[in-house]
Amino acid sequence: MKAKEYLSIMQKILHYIDEGVHVLDKNGNTIIYNESMSKLEKMATKEVMRKPFGEVFKNLNSESSTLLKALKSRVTTSDLKQTYLNKDGKEITTINTTLPIVINDEVIAVVEVAKNITKMTEMSHTILKLQNEIGKPETAKTKKIRKYNFNNIIGASSNFVDVIERAKKASKNSASVFIFGETGTGKELLAQSIHYESSRKDKPFIAQNCAALPESLLEGLLFGTSKGGFTGAVDRAGLFEQANGGTLLLDEINSMPYELQAKLLRVLQENYIRRVGGTNDIPIDVRIITTSNEPTEAILKYGKIRKDLFYRLNVIQLNVPPLRDRKDDIIMLTNMFIHKFNERLNKEILSITKEAQDALLKYDFPGNVRELENIIMSAISMSDDNERILNINHFNLLDIASNYDNSNHELGDEGIDEYLENLEKRIIEKILIEKDFNITKAAQALKIKRQTLQHKIKKFNIQ
Numbered sequence: 001m002k003a004k005e006y007l008s009i010m011q012k013i014l015h016y017i018d019e020g021v022h023v024l025d026k027n028g029n030t031i032i033y034n035e036s037m038s039k040l041e042k043m044a045t046k047e048v049m050r051k052p053f054g055e056v057f058k059n060l061n062s063e064s065s066t067l068l069k070a071l072k073s074r075v076t077t078s079d080l081k082q083t084y085l086n087k088d089g090k091e092i093t094t095i096n097t098t099l100p101i102v103i104n105d106e107v108i109a110v111v112e113v114a115k116n117i118t119k120m121t122e123m124s125h126t127i128l129k130l131q132n133e134i135g136k137p138e139t140a141k142t143k144k145i146r147k148y149n150f151n152n153i154i155g156a157s158s159n160f161v162d163v164i165e166r167a168k169k170a171s172k173n174s175a176s177v178f179i180f181g182e183t184g185t186g187k188e189l190l191a192q193s194i195h196y197e198s199s200r201k202d203k204p205f206i207a208q209n210c211a212a213l214p215e216s217l218l219e220g221l222l223f224g225t226s227k228g229g230f231t232g233a234v235d236r237a238g239l240f241e242q243a244n245g246g247t248l249l250l251d252e253i254n255s256m257p258y259e260l261q262a263k264l265l266r267v268l269q270e271n272y273i274r275r276v277g278g279t280n281d282i283p284i285d286v287r288i289i290t291t292s293n294e295p296t297e298a299i300l301k302y303g304k305i306r307k308d309l310f311y312r313l314n315v316i317q318l319n320v321p322p323l324r325d326r327k328d329d330i331i332m333l334t335n336m337f338i339h340k341f342n343e344r345l346n347k348e349i350l351s352i353t354k355e356a357q358d359a360l361l362k363y364d365f366p367g368n369v370r371e372l373e374n375i376i377m378s379a380i381s382m383s384d385d386n387e388r389i390l391n392i393n394h395f396n397l398l399d400i401a402s403n404y405d406n407s408n409h410e411l412g413d414e415g416i417d418e419y420l421e422n423l424e425k426r427i428i429e430k431i432l433i434e435k436d437f438n439i440t441k442a443a444q445a446l447k448i449k450r451q452t453l454q455h456k457i458k459k460f461n462i463q
């Protein structure tokens with residue numbers, strides 16, 4: 001291929017790449033100054049091209065300019081982070097590599113490649129600043145830091161009581177705790193209760209969601225950054241340092257980037273951290289609680305969590321059952337939420353009808369306790385000020401009734417008779433709920449006699 005052809009290929013490449021490229025010939029005149037470099041430095045290509053570098057960049061000398069250093073002293077500079085003002089006075093942060101091209105022991109050109117990381121640096125600063133302002137990282141989600149302890153946990157179902165007992169035992173030591181539970185089952189509540197019941201209670205409890213941030217930011221946030229590090233220009237303590245002596249809750253650990261998991265494992269094994277870009281090892285003593293809303297078998301099987309890390313985190317495992325498997329708790333929690341929202345919404349609801357209660361007991365609560373809380377709040381807000389009892393009409397029936405339709409009713413092992421009976425039962429239940437268990441109205445809707453409906457209710461044991 002001819003030199004001319006090479007040249008036009010090169011020009012195309014240089015035009016499209018994101019990195020800024022600036023090349024001087026052996027006399028110090030600019031021979032390449034690409035689009036990205038021009039954008040970065042806010043200099044028009046024609047102001048720079050074929051002109052002596054020293055004339056265009058008057059404020060730089062052979063000490064401060066890596067290009068001139070490479071030209072005069074053949075110095076190679078790799079991955080140097082620089083923050084400077086461009087022609088518009090805007091602060092720019094770049095990572096530069098500058099090197100002389102030497103042929104036959106003669107420098108024939110010097111090349112500078114600059115990567116603009118201004119946006120990344122700004123983003124990292126903004127996040128860290130926000131979190132510092134708010135005070136604690138978990139407040140990014142909850143705004144107010146709510147301190148929960150075991151007294152705030154409502155529940156009497158034996159499968160849930162077992163979990164609480166195990167959590168109480170966990171608060172007596174500092175072993176890592178792995179909490180699995182569907183969304184809204186109370187994982188954070190348990191994690192905070194463990195912390196505030198433990199000897200660490202006077203030290204910080206900090207929570208961080210591992211799914212919310214890209215890897216580089218999460219790393220800087222957890223381990224801190226050091227001057228000269230790539231992700232932040234300033235020295236800043238990470239969450240591990242901030243939580244020292246206390247507890248760090250890592251939410252959705254199954255979403256933590258794989259590379260970062262290896263770094264986390266190292267920290268847990270060695271009990272010290274090193275800030276990103278830093279050189280000092282800082283000893284830390286932090287209890288780690290992790291959560292996942294995907295079952296452990298699945299996250300291990302699909303490699304979402306490193307096995308070595310998992311064994312380190314899973315010293316004590318708490319499996320929080322979903323609310324649909326804790327029927328007793330549905331009633332207790334409902335009463336607690338009625339009390340709570342009476343106060344908040346200035347109502348005086350005393351109880352809930354049996355029918356409404358039954359509908360709640362039959363519902364499968366994909367959003368668990370958080371969803372129940374919302375359902376009760378919305379029902380109470382639908383009640384009139386003089387009402388004392390919540391009935392089925394206060395509830396958003398669409399939510400609850402549609403759940404019946406979603407439940408799986410494929411023809412399985414059972415025959416067609418049983419299948420149709422089940423279907424009939426579900427339809428009757430749904431209509432009964434919609435008609436607030438008024439037999440006459442339900443019978444009308446189903447277009448059957450009252451007596452027939454009563455007979456079916458008895459037969460299907462509908463309560």
Ligand SMILES: Nc1ncnc2c1ncn2[C@@H]1O[C@H](COP(=O)(O)OP(=O)(O)OP(=O)(O)O)[C@@H](O)[C@H]1O
Binds near residue numbers: 155182185186
């Ligand atoms: N057993 C309980 N007693 C009282 N309140 C509860 C209970 N379980 C959950 N809650 C309440 O339900 C809401 C959700 O709980 P929490 O934030 O702890 O759930 P989570 O499992 O961390 O959810 P996510 O997976 O979505 O982060 C909170 O307002 C919490 O106070």
Ligand SMILES: [Mg+2]
Binds near residue numbers: 187188251
């Ligand atoms: Mg949570």
